[in-house]
Amino acid sequence: MKKAKVSIVKVEDYNSEEIYTALKRNLSLLGGLENIIKPRSKVFVKINHLSPPSSPDDVIVTHPYFTKEVLRLLLELNLEITVGDDVQSKEKDGFLLSGYRKVCNDLGVRLINLKQRGFREVICNGQILKKVLISPLLHEADYILNLPKLKTHSLTMFTGAVKNMFGIIPHGLRLDYHRLYKQSDVFSQMLVDIFSYARPHLTIMDAIVAMEGEGPSGGSPKRVGLILASQDSVAVDAVASKIVDFNPMNIFTTQNAHERGLGTGEIDKIDILGEDISAVEVRNFKHSAVAIGFIKRKIPWFLHGFIQGQLTLTPKITINKCTLCMECVDICPKGAAKLDGDLVWIDRSLCIHCMCCHEVCRFQAIKLRQRPLGRISREVNEFFRKAKYLFS
Numbered sequence: 528m529k530k531a532k533v534s535i536v537k538v539e540d541y542n543s544e545e546i547y548t549a550l551k552r553n554l555s556l557l558g559g560l561e562n563i564i565k566p567r568s569k570v571f572v573k574i575n576h577l578s579p580p581s582s583p584d585d586v587i588v589t590h591p592y593f594t595k596e597v598l599r600l601l602l603e604l605n606l607e608i609t610v611g612d613d614v615q616s617k618e619k620d621g622f623l624l625s626g627y628r629k630v631c632n633d634l635g636v637r638l639i640n641l642k643q644r645g646f647r648e649v650i651c652n653g654q655i656l657k658k659v660l661i662s663p664l665l666h667e668a669d670y671i672l673n674l675p676k677l678k679t680h681s682l683t684m685f686t687g688a689v690k691n692m693f694g695i696i697p698h699g700l701r702l703d704y705h706r707l708y709k710q711s712d713v714f715s716q717m718l719v720d721i722f723s724y725a726r727p728h729l730t731i732m733d734a735i736v737a738m739e740g741e742g743p744s745g746g747s748p749k750r751v752g753l754i755l756a757s758q759d760s761v762a763v764d765a766v767a768s769k770i771v772d773f774n775p776m777n778i779f780t781t782q783n784a785h786e787r788g789l790g791t792g793e794i795d796k797i798d799i800l801g802e803d804i805s806a807v808e809v810r811n812f813k814h815s816a817v818a819i820g821f822i823k824r825k826i827p828w829f830l831h832g833f834i835q836g837q838l839t840l841t842p843k844i845t846i847n848k849c850t851l852c853m854e855c856v857d858i859c860p861k862g863a864a865k866l867d868g869d870l871v872w873i874d875r876s877l878c879i880h881c882m883c884c885h886e887v888c889r890f891q892a893i894k895l896r897q898r899p900l901g902r903i904s905r906e907v908n909e910f911f912r913k914a915k916y917l918f919s
């Protein structure tokens with residue numbers, strides 16, 4: 528079997544020419560874009576847009592300036608391009624605030640909110656999902672190009688290439704899956720089921736400014752200054768997660784996809800091209816509070832329920848930050864986020880800890896609380912992370 532290759536190239540910021548040059552180098556290290564995607568074919572470009580819409584400065588979305596330079600390269604091959612994601616928005620056009628509408632209009636590229644084209648049921652024969660609804664745009668394309676953003680995630684620890692494909696299914700189904708598959712390992716298995724159905728031909732990751740802390744939308748910007756590219760999405764996640772100080776095989780999506788043969792998750796089995804990974808590692812990258820979820824695998828099964836309860840995160844609203852935008856109330860699959868007079872609050876007896884409310888709140892008004900043992904375990908974990916560098 529051919530060894531997976533991942534290229535890493537440094538970029539200072541979202542400067543167009545710098546990104547364009549870096550992308551050229553990323554792709555030439557992989558053998559050239561024209562040897563991955565045939566000229567004049569149809570390409571579906573999956574961005575990470577997330578709902579509700581947000582400004583690129585919030586680092587929630589794949590930066591539109593990054594995507595613009597990728598599109599410029601694709602246009603040089605005369606490709607028929609469709610850019611898309613499934614976006615829920617109160618505004619008629621969910622792509623205005625992020626700047627995607629302008630970028631795609633300027634380049635004359637089609638940009639589609641997936642829900643406008645409907646979804647088609649397909650057999651996926653996964654470990655959890657046997658059938659799933661996906662966007663027909665994936666079937667209409669010859670190639671899938673995946674443009675994830677490097678972020679932490681309060682449920683899955685890390686979000687990158689594999690999780691980005693969750694956006695090809697309808698919003699309502701995503702909420703149902705959050706409700707049905709609450710535990711991070713099971714949820715991750717479901718994500719890999721979807722990924723296994725729609726494996727991208729090429730992944731280029733925006734890791735120029737990433738999100739640390741409580742991603743995918745409540746964290747903070749963190750400059751990583753890199754673009755990663757590979758034909759193996761799992762390998763991109765493995766390398767990116769290693770750069771931000773995770774053990775890649777502790778990320779459930781990476782581990783599960785690796786074990787199913789959908790890509791390479793083990794770092795020593797990946798050919799890393801361009802920058803030396805040890806020279807670009809970000810040692811003080813803040814992980815999400817759930818980043819110790821993997822310890823479940825190291826303890827006896829009969830303690831799993833207890834440990835899960837300790838690790839579980841419960842949302843709490845910071846009243847003085849809440850703008851009453853109602854996004855959390857609208858998205859909550861259990862009706863646990865409620866409006867009462869002029870206050871939004873969480874009914875803990877109904878909450879299933881799916882994190883959907885945290886994911887949609889753009890005002891950082893939802894904090895995540897953890898029980899004492901979970902907090903202590905996290906602090907111990909952080910202590911050992913720092914100690915590792917002190918003594919290395």
Ligand code: SF4
Pocket residue numbers: 844848849850851852853854855856871887888889890891892893
């Ligand atoms: S908590 Fe956040 S999402 Fe919910 S209403 Fe307040 S600002 Fe909006």
Ligand code: SF4
Pocket residue numbers: 842858859860861862863864873877878879880881882883884885
């Ligand atoms: S309150 Fe938030 S975490 Fe709880 S069920 Fe509703 S959306 Fe999920």
